[in-house]
Amino acid sequence: MASAQGSASSSDSDPRSVNIDERKRKRMLSNRESARRSRMRKQKQLEDLVEEVSALQKGNSQISEKINVTSQRYVEMQSANNVLRAQAMELTERLRSLNSVLHIVEEVSGHDIDIPEVPDPLLKPWQLHCPIQPIMASVDNFKC
Template identity: 80%
Template sequence: MASAQRPASSSDSDRRYANIDERKRKRMLSNRESARRSRMRKQKQLGDLAEEVSTLQKENSQISERISAAAQRYIEMQSANNVLRAQAMELTDRLRSLNSVLHIMEEVGGYDVVIPEIPDPLLEPWQLPCLIQPIFASVDMLEY
């Protein structure tokens, strides 16, 4: 407490204020530098996020195009299936007509004819009488 008794000289006071001012100035510079680094970090994060958004939008667009192409192929295959089903029904009807003619020939003419039974294609389409034929496919049919 000896210093409390002794009056402070103006040079001691000036040095103390100089030290406080110097610390304040260093702290301000440090804070400015820290804020600058923080802004740069945020700017880089924003740039990275913008790049990621762009990449995801591009991927989304490509996936949408592939979905549209697959949907179009599905519609085309569904249409082709409908045509094939109609043709199968028409051929089944013709076969039934021919079988009825064979029945008439058997009854009227006395011929012994073996008439195959025709399954109903709507109930059991997997039992349609047909020759075993290979199914040809291309790589394009399997792309999606």
């Protein structure tokens, strides 16, 4: 037993054994610190990604709302344009009817009457048949 104690005490006092134990302890502490930093980095990355997802979802929501508002305005403008087209057709037909009356009056009276040509606004809508008037718009027309 004395020899076992002697060998144990000699290994404790062996500078190589103490040196190896010290290196193992330092490496273990270093690994723990490295693992802690790694966990903190991952946590920070996760928090950043969650924040980015939230910001992107908010942006998507705002864009969707703008699309909905713009779509609604488009439908309203399309409806207004249809009404204006119908009114233009009606007014064109009334002008044609009045021109027919003028032709009859011209034939009956024997006097030359200057009868204007009735343009078809739907065939060539880009050609203006009336004096150019400035179009006034307010800032409200351009707000989203």
